[in-house]
Amino acid sequence: MAKIVLNDVSKIHRGGVEALRDVSLDLPDGAITAVTGPAGAGKTTLLRLIAAQDAPTAGTVEVGDAVSQSWRLGRSKVVEFAERGALKGSRNVYDTMAAGLTERGLKRSEAEAAVLKAADAVELGPFMARRVSSLSDGERTRVILGRAFAHQPRAILLDDPFAGLDAVRRMALRRELRALKAAGATILLATHDWTDALALADHLVVLDRGHLVASGPARALYDRPPTAEAARLIGDPPMNVLPVRANQTGLSLEDGTHFGATSVMTTATFALLGVRPEALFAVDDERAPHAAATFPVRVEEIERGANVNLVHGFVGSHAFVGRVAGHVEAPASGLLKLGAAREALVLFDAETGAAA
Numbered sequence: 001m002a003k004i005v006l007n008d009v010s011k012i013h014r015g016g017v018e019a020l021r022d023v024s025l026d027l028p029d030g031a032i033t034a035v036t037g038p039a040g041a042g043k044t045t046l047l048r049l050i051a052a053q054d055a056p057t058a059g060t061v062e063v064g065d066a067v068s069q070s071w072r073l074g075r076s077k078v079v080e081f082a083e084r085g086a087l088k089g090s091r092n093v094y095d096t097m098a099a100g101l102t103e104r105g106l107k108r109s110e111a112e113a114a115v116l117k118a119a120d121a122v123e124l125g126p127f128m129a130r131r132v133s134s135l136s137d138g139e140r141t142r143v144i145l146g147r148a149f150a151h152q153p154r155a156i157l158l159d160d161p162f163a164g165l166d167a168v169r170r171m172a173l174r175r176e177l178r179a180l181k182a183a184g185a186t187i188l189l190a191t192h193d194w195t196d197a198l199a200l201a202d203h204l205v206v207l208d209r210g211h212l213v214a215s216g217p218a219r220a221l222y223d224r225p226p227t228a229e230a231a232r233l234i235g236d237p238p239m240n241v242l243p244v245r246a247n248q249t250g251l252s253l254e255d256g257t258h259f260g261a262t263s264v265m266t267t268a269t270f271a272l273l274g275v276r277p278e279a280l281f282a283v284d285d286e287r288a289p290h291a292a293a294t295f296p297v298r299v300e301e302i303e304r305g306a307n308v309n310l311v312h313g314f315v316g317s318h319a320f321v322g323r324v325a326g327h328v329e330a331p332a333s334g335l336l337k338l339g340a341a342r343e344a345l346v347l348f349d350a351e352t353g354a355a356a
């Protein structure tokens with residue numbers, strides 16, 4: 001197992017791009033951490049620094065007992081950084097998985113046993129002699145994972161491991177990663193995909209434009225984001241966040257659109273009100289539970305799915321999304337009332353954005 005600690009880490013790439021700024025993190029060992037954030041947030045840069053493939057411009061990175069005073073020192077023994085782009089197409093699968101094992105001190109026979117065992121685990125046995133360039137994206141991902149298994153590192157870093165995998169392989173990979181965790185590995189994966197992140201992660205790190213937006217236990221961060229900024233970045237679709245004004249009659253938008261929500265106590269006149277898309281339900285549905293707040297949504301589009309519908313529209317002038325179960329239809333007026341229970345409403349400070 002290996003705990004990963006970053007102290008005030010910044011990384012300025014050549015050309016002056018500040019990919020990370022003053023990031024401090026303390027990641028639990030023996031857990032799965034998902035590093036999330038929009039394109040260009042700094043996810044790959046963070047993984048590369050932890051793997052000692054690149055040096056921080058400032059700050060220190062510690063992995064287990066390998067500290068980065070000299071930033072490369074000892075790190076290769078504890079971290080396997082699995083980058084799809086780094087696979088050599090002309091190598092066969094066996095050599096790709098075996099590369100570096102003897103340098104780590106394994107005898108040839110031990111290296112061979114480790115590779116064959118790992119290949120078995122990721123069902124790559126029949127592929128051993130195939131060139132990497134002849135493999136599909138999904139098969140390459142399995143090579144990457146197989147290599148990580150064979151090396152038995154204490155921390156495994158995976159950059160976008162689910163890209164290019166079909167649904168069945170995604171599920172299989174999630175199972176493999178859980179099994180690796182159960183065997184004691186610390187796993188860090190960068191992903192854009194919230195389904196995978198939330199299905200797997202014990203811990204979430206949210207980055208945006210190089211700064212750390214949030215870090216904490218995945219479920220808690222998802223249910224109660226610490227700031228409005230985090231709320232807008234966590235989940236797909238993320239939480240709706242509306243600027244509201246409070247008085248005795250409840251909460252309203254600046255244009256007077258009223259939500260009720262008298263049960264939401266706030267001493268401030270202005271606040272930000274958050275509600276998760278999947279917490280919303282159509283209030284005309286007589287089976288709907290009692291709504292503590294009602295949002296009149298001017299519907300632009302309803303994306304129909306097998307069990308849930310994504311309602312895209314506006315509340316006042318603010319974009320708003322509902323993920324509503326069952327059949328839902330926009331009324332002739334175009335205004336669909338979506339409600340939420342009291343426990344689904346989150347208030348943030350209007351000035352600081354901190355959760356109330």
Ligand SMILES: Nc1ncnc2c1ncn2[C@@H]1O[C@H](COP(=O)(O)OP(=O)(O)OP(=O)(O)O)[C@@H](O)[C@H]1O
Pocket residue numbers: 013014015017018019037038039040041042043044045046
């Ligand atoms: N080697 C490099 N030289 C110069 N700039 C770089 C380099 N690597 C990354 N960057 C820049 O640093 C920022 C962060 O990039 P990074 O790849 O870490 O983000 P990311 O969150 O992984 O993005 P994506 O989700 O698109 O893969 C981006 O603006 C990127 O263009």
